[in-house]
Amino acid sequence: MSTETEHDLFGDVDLKWEHAKNRLFLWVIFAASMFGVAMLALLLLDIGTDFYVGLTEFNISLTDFLTRDGSRREELSGFRGAIVASIMLMILTAVLAFFVGVGSAIYLEEYAPDNRVTRLIEANLANLAGVPSIVYGLLALAAVVNGIGTGPVLMAGAIALGLLVMSIIIVSSQEALRAVPDSVRNGSYATGATKWQTIRGVVLPAAIPGIMTGTILALARAIGETAPLLMVGAIFVNRMPSGPFDRFSGMPTQIYAWAAEPSPHFIHLAAIGIVVLLTFLFVMNGLAMYIRHRYETEI
Numbered sequence: 001m002s003t004e005t006e007h008d009l010f011g012d013v014d015l016k017w018e019h020a021k022n023r024l025f026l027w028v029i030f031a032a033s034m035f036g037v038a039m040l041a042l043l044l045l046d047i048g049t050d051f052y053v054g055l056t057e058f059n060i061s062l063t064d065f066l067t068r069d070g071s072r073r074e075e076l077s078g079f080r081g082a083i084v085a086s087i088m089l090m091i092l093t094a095v096l097a098f099f100v101g102v103g104s105a106i107y108l109e110e111y112a113p114d115n116r117v118t119r120l121i122e123a124n125l126a127n128l129a130g131v132p133s134i135v136y137g138l139l140a141l142a143a144v145v146n147g148i149g150t151g152p153v154l155m156a157g158a159i160a161l162g163l164l165v166m167s168i169i170i171v172s173s174q175e176a177l178r179a180v181p182d183s184v185r186n187g188s189y190a191t192g193a194t195k196w197q198t199i200r201g202v203v204l205p206a207a208i209p210g211i212m213t214g215t216i217l218a219l220a221r222a223i224g225e226t227a228p229l230l231m232v233g234a235i236f237v238n239r240m241p242s243g244p245f246d247r248f249s250g251m252p253t254q255i256y257a258w259a260a261e262p263s264p265h266f267i268h269l270a271a272i273g274i275v276v277l278l279t280f281l282f283v284m285n286g287l288a289m290y291i292r293h294r295y296e297t298e299i
Contacts, residue, residue, distance in 0.1 A: 003232075011167055014191060015122045024185050045276050047089060050270075050271030051177060051268075051271045051274075054265075054269065054271055058193055060269065064078060068080055069124065069239050069240060069256060070238045072238070074263055075267060075297075077258075079251070079269075079272070079273050081237060081238070081241070083251060083276070085234075085240065085249060086223055086280070088093035088158075088248075089157055089161060089222075089250055090219050091156035092155065093161040093222055095216075096159065096162035096166075097163075097218075098169060101167075101173060104173075105169075105171075106204075108121065108122060108174060122174075125170050129168050130166035133164050133225050134230050137231025141156075141231045144156045146225070153246060154243070155245055156233075160177045161225060164222060164225065165221065168218040169215050171214075172210065172211065173215075175213065176211045181290065184202055184206065188201070188202045209291050212291055213222070216288040216291070217284075217285065217288050220284040225252060227254075229250050229252060230256070234247075234248055235256075236249055251280070252277065256272045
């Protein structure tokens with residue numbers, strides 16, 4: 001009976017052709033994956049070549065590069081001010097976006113009713129995560145730089161980046177809260193705990209590794225964003241920012257300014273700056289992977 005059924009189902013199918021299509025599809029997706037890897041390898045090779053040439057042929061001292069501020073004179077230019085500005089940006093961005101993002105995720109997951117309005121809000125949050133970063137820069141330019149009149153200061157850049165990553169933090173925090181089993185909540189309720197006591201003492205401790213992973217990955221994206229900072233006026237500053245209401249130039253905008261210069265010396269300075277920025281990105285992504293791995297091991 002089963003043989004007859006299989007004959008009825010596959011009797012008019014050329015199995016050799018189907019296997020050939022499967023192999024072709026496998027090679028197509030493998031080639032697509034390798035194309036991305038090859039482009040990344042070529043990019044890293046080009047940056048690494050410029051980095052090596054800058055240190056050897058142009059005699060750029062890595063120590064001086066990391067300890068000097070920006071300068072219009074190529075032999076005196078450094079990256080310290082941009083590094084400090086980017087670190088300050090990440091701290092302010094985390095403060096502005098983390099508490100609002102996690103609080104919004106807690107409300108949407110634990111308190112908000114499951115109705116059309118809540119689903120509409122969640123759909124809009126998912127769409128906001130895909131909005132081009134320059135849009136947030138234009139919003140900060142109109143509302144903060146020109147609207148309030150702060151000018152191109154560090155706080156304006158932090159607000160632009162905070163708006164950029166807030167939706168990502170909300171969505172990742174929601175996923176972390178959803179991953180906590182309902183049995184854990186019900187066990188807390190069974191002991192007489194209130195809803196807030198359950199969230200504070202049971203749900204959040206279980207979800208915090210996922211929340212921290214999503215936050216760190218969001219900040220890793222923000223630290224490499226150039227368009228929002230260009231929109232608020234962060235192009236070139238030859239000193240470190242002294243506070244959140246001072247002019248600044250982050251690592252991406254400093255690299256952009258150097259890459260636009262005609263001098264080969266500045267081009268190699270930009271390559272060294274890219275290596276430093278990539279180091280920050282790798283460290284932040286590695287920290288997120290470590291937190292995730294440790295959380296999965298504990299489970």
